[in-house]
Amino acid sequence: MHTSTNVFKRQFILTCKQAAPLASRSLDESLTLHEQLLLKWHLLICQSCTTYFGQIKLIRKIIRDKRVSTMGLSDEARKRIAQVLSDSEAAITLNNSNQ
Numbered sequence: 001m002h003t004s005t006n007v008f009k010r011q012f013i014l015t016c017k018q019a020a021p022l023a024s025r026s027l028d029e030s031l032t033l034h035e036q037l038l039l040k041w042h043l044l045i046c047q048s049c050t051t052y053f054g055q056i057k058l059i060r061k062i063i064r065d066k067r068v069s070t071m072g073l074s075d076e077a078r079k080r081i082a083q084v085l086s087d088s089e090a091a092i093t094l095n096n097s098n099q
Protein backbone atom coordinates (compact mmCIF):
# COMPACT_ATOMS: atom_id res chain seq x y z
CA MET A 1 0.00 0.00 0.00
CA HIS A 2 2.78 2.33 0.94
CA THR A 3 4.66 1.54 -2.26
CA SER A 4 1.64 2.06 -4.50
CA THR A 5 0.99 5.42 -2.83
CA ASN A 6 4.55 6.43 -3.71
CA VAL A 7 4.06 5.36 -7.31
CA PHE A 8 0.85 7.35 -7.43
CA LYS A 9 2.63 10.40 -6.09
CA ARG A 10 5.49 10.08 -8.52
CA GLN A 11 3.20 9.81 -11.52
CA PHE A 12 0.38 12.17 -10.67
CA ILE A 13 1.59 14.74 -8.22
CA LEU A 14 4.02 17.35 -9.36
CA THR A 15 6.23 19.36 -7.10
CA CYS A 16 5.99 23.13 -7.49
CA LYS A 17 9.38 23.01 -9.18
CA GLN A 18 7.95 20.67 -11.81
CA ALA A 19 4.67 22.52 -12.15
CA ALA A 20 6.12 26.00 -12.76
CA PRO A 21 7.81 25.26 -16.11
CA LEU A 22 4.70 23.39 -17.26
CA ALA A 23 2.57 26.39 -16.37
CA SER A 24 4.73 28.80 -18.34
CA ARG A 25 5.06 26.39 -21.27
CA SER A 26 1.28 26.03 -21.42
CA LEU A 27 1.11 29.71 -22.41
CA ASP A 28 3.43 29.26 -25.38
CA GLU A 29 2.62 25.82 -26.66
CA SER A 30 0.03 23.16 -26.11
CA LEU A 31 0.89 20.60 -23.49
CA THR A 32 0.23 16.92 -23.90
CA LEU A 33 -2.98 15.68 -22.33
CA HIS A 34 -0.92 14.04 -19.60
CA GLU A 35 0.90 17.31 -18.84
CA GLN A 36 -2.36 19.26 -18.85
CA LEU A 37 -3.86 16.88 -16.33
CA LEU A 38 -0.76 17.00 -14.13
CA LEU A 39 -0.77 20.78 -14.20
CA LYS A 40 -4.52 21.08 -13.54
CA TRP A 41 -4.25 18.61 -10.70
CA HIS A 42 -1.35 20.51 -9.17
CA LEU A 43 -3.15 23.85 -9.49
CA LEU A 44 -6.16 22.37 -7.71
CA ILE A 45 -4.12 21.47 -4.69
CA CYS A 46 -1.52 24.24 -4.68
CA GLN A 47 -2.47 27.82 -3.95
CA SER A 48 0.96 29.31 -4.56
CA CYS A 49 1.22 27.84 -8.06
CA THR A 50 -2.31 28.98 -8.83
CA THR A 51 -1.25 32.49 -7.89
CA TYR A 52 1.98 32.16 -9.88
CA PHE A 53 0.11 30.87 -12.92
CA GLY A 54 -2.38 33.74 -12.68
CA GLN A 55 0.46 36.23 -12.57
CA ILE A 56 2.41 34.90 -15.55
CA LYS A 57 -0.83 34.70 -17.55
CA LEU A 58 -1.54 38.33 -16.71
CA ILE A 59 2.00 39.40 -17.65
CA ARG A 60 1.76 37.58 -20.98
CA LYS A 61 -1.56 39.24 -21.67
CA ILE A 62 -0.17 42.71 -20.94
CA ILE A 63 2.88 42.11 -23.14
CA ARG A 64 0.72 40.78 -25.95
CA ASP A 65 -1.80 43.62 -25.71
CA LYS A 66 0.99 46.15 -25.73
CA ARG A 67 2.67 44.61 -28.75
CA VAL A 68 -0.60 44.40 -30.63
CA SER A 69 -1.44 48.03 -29.96
CA THR A 70 2.11 49.12 -30.92
CA MET A 71 2.14 47.25 -34.15
CA GLY A 72 -1.58 47.28 -34.78
CA LEU A 73 -1.39 43.66 -35.85
CA SER A 74 -3.14 40.55 -34.72
CA ASP A 75 -1.27 37.42 -33.66
CA GLU A 76 -2.33 35.84 -36.92
CA ALA A 77 -0.93 38.70 -39.00
CA ARG A 78 2.37 38.64 -37.13
CA LYS A 79 2.65 34.91 -37.67
CA ARG A 80 2.08 35.39 -41.40
CA ILE A 81 4.77 38.08 -41.54
CA ALA A 82 7.20 35.85 -39.64
CA GLN A 83 6.43 33.08 -42.13
CA VAL A 84 7.05 35.34 -45.14
CA LEU A 85 10.28 36.59 -43.58
CA SER A 86 11.58 33.11 -42.93
CA ASP A 87 10.61 32.08 -46.48
CA SER A 88 12.54 35.01 -47.95
CA GLU A 89 15.51 34.14 -45.76
CA ALA A 90 15.38 30.66 -47.19
CA ALA A 91 15.21 32.13 -50.70
CA ILE A 92 18.24 34.34 -50.03
CA THR A 93 20.19 31.34 -48.76
CA LEU A 94 19.25 29.41 -51.91
CA ASN A 95 20.28 32.29 -54.19
CA ASN A 96 23.60 32.69 -52.43
CA SER A 97 24.41 29.03 -52.71
CA ASN A 98 23.80 29.24 -56.49
CA GLN A 99 26.38 31.94 -56.96
Ligand SMILES: [Zn+2]
Pocket residue numbers: 015016017019042046047048049050
Ligand atom coordinates in the same frame (compact mmCIF):
# COMPACT_ATOMS: atom_id res chain seq x y z
ZN1 LIG B 1 2.74 24.30 -6.44
